Amino acid sequence: MENSETLSLRGSYNRVDKPSALKIFCKFDIIHIFLAAGRMMSKTIAEINEKIAKGQAVVVTAEEVIDLARKKGVAKTAKEVDVVTTGTFGPMCSSGAYFNLGHSKPRIKAGGGTVYLNGVPAYTGLAAVDIFLGATAIPNEDPRNRSHPGEFSYGGGHVIEELVSGKDVKLVITAYGTDCYPRRKVETWINLDNMNEAVLFNMRNAYQNYNVAVNLGDHTVYTYMGVLKPRLGNANYSTSGQLSPLFNDPYYKTIGIGTRIFLGGGAGYITWQGTQHNPSVPRTNKGVATRPGGTLAVIGDMKQMSPRWLVGSSFIGYGATLTVGIGVPIPILSDEILNYTAVTDEELLAPIIDYFEGYPQRSPDVLGEVSYAQLKSGKIRVKGKDVPTASLSSYSRAVEIANILKDWIQKGEFYLTDPVAPLPGADSGATCKPMQERPFEE
Amino acid sequence: MAKARKVVLRFPHRLVDKPIIYRLVKDYDLQFNILKASITPEEEGLLVLELSGKKKNYEEAISFLTGAGVETQLLAQDVLRNEGRCTHCGACVTQCPVNAFRVDLATRQVEFIETRCIACELCIKACPVRAMEVHL
Numbered sequence: 001m002e003n004s005e006t007l008s009l010r011g012s013y014n015r016v017d018k019p020s021a022l023k024i025f026c027k028f029d030i031i032h033i034f035l036a037a038g039r040m041m042s043k044t045i046a047e048i049n050e051k052i053a054k055g056q057a058v059v060v061t062a063e064e065v066i067d068l069a070r071k072k073g074v075a076k077t078a079k080e081v082d083v084v085t086t087g088t089f090g091p092m093c094s095s096g097a098y099f100n101l102g103h104s105k106p107r108i109k110a111g112g113g114t115v116y117l118n119g120v121p122a123y124t125g126l127a128a129v130d131i132f133l134g135a136t137a138i139p140n141e142d143p144r145n146r147s148h149p150g151e152f153s154y155g156g157g158h159v160i161e162e163l164v165s166g167k168d169v170k171l172v173i174t175a176y177g178t179d180c181y182p183r184r185k186v187e188t189w190i191n192l193d194n195m196n197e198a199v200l201f202n203m204r205n206a207y208q209n210y211n212v213a214v215n216l217g218d219h220t221v222y223t224y225m226g227v228l229k230p231r232l233g234n235a236n237y238s239t240s241g242q243l244s245p246l247f248n249d250p251y252y253k254t255i256g257i258g259t260r261i262f263l264g265g266g267a268g269y270i271t272w273q274g275t276q277h278n279p280s281v282p283r284t285n286k287g288v289a290t291r292p293g294g295t296l297a298v299i300g301d302m303k304q305m306s307p308r309w310l311v312g313s314s315f316i317g318y319g320a321t322l323t324v325g326i327g328v329p330i331p332i333l334s335d336e337i338l339n340y341t342a343v344t345d346e347e348l349l350a351p352i353i354d355y356f357e358g359y360p361q362r363s364p365d366v367l368g369e370v371s372y373a374q375l376k377s378g379k380i381r382v383k384g385k386d387v388p389t390a391s392l393s394s395y396s397r398a399v400e401i402a403n404i405l406k407d408w409i410q411k412g413e414f415y416l417t418d419p420v421a422p423l424p425g426a427d428s429g430a431t432c433k434p435m436q437e438r439p440f441e442e
Numbered sequence: 443m444a445k446a447r448k449v450v451l452r453f454p455h456r457l458v459d460k461p462i463i464y465r466l467v468k469d470y471d472l473q474f475n476i477l478k479a480s481i482t483p484e485e486e487g488l489l490v491l492e493l494s495g496k497k498k499n500y501e502e503a504i505s506f507l508t509g510a511g512v513e514t515q516l517l518a519q520d521v522l523r524n525e526g527r528c529t530h531c532g533a534c535v536t537q538c539p540v541n542a543f544r545v546d547l548a549t550r551q552v553e554f555i556e557t558r559c560i561a562c563e564l565c566i567k568a569c570p571v572r573a574m575e576v577h578l
Binding site: 151153226229233235313315316378389393395396397 | 527529530531532533535536537545547549550551567568570571572
């Protein structure tokens with residue numbers, strides 16, 4: 001009985017799953033029609049925010065909701081619970097930050113020149129003192145992989161961590177000099193307080209599922225998925241599974257552009273779908289993406305953030321990056337949404353990929369699928385062999401993020417936002433295309 | 443009772459060419475297994491040994507070593523985890539050849555069992571946040 005209702009609602013969503021603010025309103029109208037018919041639990045974000053203001057909102061984590069739904073059933077739990085909080089804490093390379101450094105006296109134009117923060121180059125192709133620092137940027141003098149595997153002990157992610165720790169970093173600007181910006185060089189200490197704006201802006205975070213990396217080759221490989229030992233010596237994975245934001249809202253029915261989130265210890269927002277957002281991946285009949293699917297682009301004020309949730313990281317032989325903490329609240333607007341948040345590690349399947357040959361050569365072979373429950377047990381079976389597993393993302397920190405977000409909402413310090421537009425959905429046709437190389441003509 | 447103990451021995455430059463380990467076998471009836479050895483030219487020698495033998499002999503051997511000018515230290519003190527830096531991701535778990543890391547299945551936190559560590563240092567660079575530190 002409940003199932004047939006869920007299906008009919010999903011059909012309605014499919015028709016409005018296009019990026020347009022107008023159609024979002026349609027989406028909520030549809031929910032109200034169901035409410036009027038008295039057939040199904042329904043709430044609005046505005047109603048949930050009223051409860052948050054009164055200190056009456058019922059908030060549980062995406063881990064806690066599993067047991068609740070098991071004990072009380074989906075319908076009863078959906079009625080009782082207002083918000084489910086999610087969390088993830090892992091290395092996310094498409095992260096970075098932009099800064100406005102303030103104008104020196106005399107003025108300098110970094111655009112067209114160079115900027116280094118603690119020796120790490122930042123992008124200057126913007127106005128005079130606006131710069132962008134990427135998490136994977138490394139000093140020019142870093143030996144990289146000349147002596148393989150390189151260590152990559154300091155990069156953009158580490159600078160970001162130092163800045164949110166309140167530390168001074170060394171800023172060096174060189175410029176060509178103009179009539180209005182005559183200065184050629186600035187060397188100074190600088191910290192977050194000295195800057196006008198310091199904004200974390202990550203163009204791809206919080207992947208909805210990810211590969212399990214193994215090595216079928218005869219020697220160790222050093223990858224962004226960690227050190228992979230030969231002949232299936234280990235298997236590395238990197239998501240928080242049942243706590244991960246997009247695993248809990250697989251069709252992006254509540255998470256959209258404008259959703260307020262936990263980002264790096266402060267409050268941030270989802271600005272867009274992340275790069276490589278791929279909602280068209282295969283899914284289980286419960287909607288679980290079984291390949292790397294949706295992604296999020298996120299933004300937030302670095303001055304609110306903390307080094308506990310933004311940690312400079314190094315992948316030996318690969319590069320420097322930033323480990324990012326993200327938590328997304330999911331408003332329980334219907335039974336259907338609650339049902340999604342009750343997903344368990346047993347139901348979440350990840351593809352096993354060979355990083356010796358398959359991944360680097362972009363050959364599509366998937367060696368098999370395993371559940372996050374199997375991955376978390378410490379070993380999986382690949383090609384008839386028991387392979388020990390390790391995670392690159394911290395589940396215990398993900399739990400902590402979900403609990404912090406829960407606490408903020410319960411205390412009335414964090415309100416939910418209506419998305420202003422949805423992310424491209426499963427039927428949008430959006431995919432992640434490979435590069436089509438077209439050689440230059442002679 | 444032959445209990446194996448892992449020790450780090452540091453030889454000052456003047457002792458690098460002296461036959462010291464030989465004495466552990468001959469005078470103290472200890473068995474040794476070399477886990478790691480390095481000599482920095484003109485500086486010092488570093489030896490990580492697993493010693494097994496009678497407790498009394500082991501203690502006398504350590505006194506002998508100390509008396510001869512060798513600094514001794516139980517191995518567990520050599521690789522340390524910076525608890526403030528560790529995020530408990532688990533990247534180290536499968537790198538360790540002696541299973542010195544264990545994931546607590548309830549909390550998903552990574553336990554570092556120092557007594558198992560043989561200071562091979564494989565975890566040091568495999569740790570993305572570089573929480574594992576060598577103290578020599």
